[in-house]
Amino acid sequence: MVLAALVRRGFQVLVPFGEGQPYDLVVHLGEAEFLRVQCKTAWARQGCAVFNSHSTDHGRGALSYVGLADIFGVYFPPDGSVYLVPIQAVARFEGRLRLTPTRNNQRRKVREAADFEIDRWSAESLREVARGESKRDELVLSVA
Secondary structure, three states, rough: OHHHHHHOOEEEEEEOOOOOOOOOOOEEEEOOOOOEEEEEEOOOEOOEEEOOOOOEOOEEEEOOOOOOOHHHHHEEEOOEEEEEEEHHHHOEEEEEEOOEEEEEOOOOOOOHHHHEEEEOOHHHHHHOOOHOOOOOOHHHHHOO
């Protein structure tokens, strides 16, 4: 679903040959710029779309994607949504995107799912992620 969503938006997407890569897709952003995408499926829990933000390398346990991939491509089956979430934007073991308002109206440190919808991303904002130019606290501001 992530691959299809990227292609529908006009991105050139490469699929790595073989197994064992820490990313599932690569988006060619022009020139010599590439974005490594790790695909995940999210499920609804406590008003959030929740997904694993770590891998399990058999024998070594949970591993972080930091430095190995640039962005998560997250598919949310209940409504068919696709989100693009920079690796640095979520905790090491679990990613959470808020689907409904918090009960206490907290806004600080809350990652709103709407801010990461695939349609919000431009090629330039994806280039910033690939270059490592987006800072964790400014990630939402980098989307188009």
